[in-house]
Ligand SMILES: [Fe+2]
């Protein structure tokens with residue numbers, strides 16, 4: 150299956166969830182510690198703004214019928230930026246993952262968020278790539294996997310069979326069946342959503358950064374973020390920073406393998422940044438889990 154064929158199939162799917170560019174802007178504003186509620190309000194589209202107002206009124210007054218908060222800035226102050234980012238960051242995943250029974254939703258979201266965070270911290274630390282693009286790209290890097298599962302399900306089954314029977318890696322099996330991998334499929338979707346090329350290139354080449362013609366550093370950095378997230382996914386039990394450092398000794402060799410030199414102080418900054426943000430993600434996911442019950 151060639152890229153054009155995949156695009157054709159994607160174009161025919163009329164239930165594809167939309168991911169307006171404004172969402173990327175909102176993610177960017179949340180991601181920037183210097184941004185204010187007013188900046189955030191400016192970047193919201195009307196449907197998102199009305200959802201935020203609804204949440205704020207519910208949170209503040211405990212009722213959906215009594216609506217008193219009409220300013221978006223006021224609403225954001227009530228909900229809190231962190232809670233809001235959790236909701237907004239989950240939106241595209243939530244709608245995409247309905248009915249994806251064989252994909253572990255919590256694990257997928259956590260993997261995506263850790264990849265986003267690690268990629269951003271790497272970009273900031275080594276001053277390479279665009280930290281904003283790698284954050285959003287990291288968040289969306291495996292979205293192609295869900296697309297393949299939902300809209301190319303026969304191919305998905307063939308891919309799993311090849312992985313089981315021929316001992317191929319998942320990406321090798323995707324190449325065999327689709328002539329491309331989930332990075333390419335995800336990038337096609339993001340292109341349809343008008344996400345900038347600095348992001349889509351990083352997604353497209355996250356398993357083969359050497360193949361990228363443009364935005365090579367974004368692809369390299371998301372590759373590292375992805376590898377880190379894969380390993381970090383397994384270390385569920387870390388309690389303190391020392392233990393976290395001990396468990397993540399593989400991080401620097403990983404970066405060096407990809408031609409990124411990291412000094413000792415950069416390594417500490419980097420692990421410190423990822424550790425802090427990961428703790429944040431974990432508490433957000435715990436909160437999200439509690440809400441569901
Ligand atoms: Fe991937």
Ligand SMILES: [Fe+2]
Pocket residue numbers: 260264290291375
């Ligand atoms: Fe991944």
